[in-house]
Amino acid sequence: MEALLKRELGTCLLKRAGHSGGGCISEGQSYDTDTGRVFVKINHKNEARRMFDGEMASLEAILSTNTVKVPGPMKVVDLERSGALLIMEHVDMKILNKYSSKLGEQLASLHLHNRRQMEKQKKEMQTVGNVLKYGNFTCLVGLYICVFCVCEGKGLEQSEVVNKFGFHVATCCGYIPQVNDWQDDWVSFYAQQRLQHHLGLVEQSYGDREARELWAKLQLNLPQLFTGIELVPALLHGDLWNGNVAECSDGPIVFDPASFYGHSEYELAIAGMFGVFGSSFYNAYHEKIPKTDGFAKRQQVYQLFHYLNHWNHFGDGYRGSSLRIMKDLTK
Structure with a gap:
């Protein structure tokens, strides 16, 4: 080697x-x-x-x-x-300590990045529209070239706007590949490509009748948990627990990602399961991305994926936690 x-x-x-x-x-x-x-x-x-x-x-x-x-x-x-x-x-790292608040702030900035790119693109298109309405052709051509340079030239990856949920390659949360096919609708994406995918693996390995029956009920209830929520694709780390965060000399660092574009709240689910992120982290995060109605219930929905993922990785010691959440969400 x-x-x-x-x-x-x-x-x-x-x-x-x-x-x-x-x-x-x-x-x-x-x-x-x-x-x-x-x-x-x-x-x-x-x-x-x-x-x-x-x-x-x-x-x-x-x-x-x-x-x-x-x-x-x-x-x-x-x-x-x-x-x-x-x-x-190689980065010299140690356990996250003094930069917990900064991690919350920076993670929120990561989640807001695509939204900000969308807003920037919208303003640029409005400017182009104003030139079309009030300007002449020469001004329009000059402005178009300027906008094109921003979107297609320097910083292409930073300027790219993503309007769907998914990712351009498969990513793995653990060693099991995630289905990241692009979809317009987040609830459909999450139900089909996260929960249904792992419940299918559970069915193959265990043939668990109770899990199958609970999922039949839960998938009917999922859409109402997202009523009135604005769902904008956000780039996620995808596996943000304490084993995948640290700090170095100049601030926090994250690693071992399983990224895709999804709902920003998804990111906090596995962090909350192990209770290792302190109040300073959450306060800084929610200062930028405030909680919305139904946040706690949706955290259960997102934690369900991770319990199912653990069930498929490490065995039926995670069965009880998976079924408990499904029962809570179908009451």
């Missing part, structure tokens, strides 16, 4: 830096190279390439918003036998 890394990085020096880590999905190791230190995630499963391609696309998307820090992604490399590597910037 080290010979492969040397070749892919174009480096003569490749020395383990002593910084290693790992979770239940992948291992990690830092290396010193000719051009600096890198961090390499390693996974030997056949599905590793798809998982790391999704993670790299997620890191690139978050990085392009210039809102919250992530390790800079470099490349995904296939291992010679089975599995893949994800090579990224």
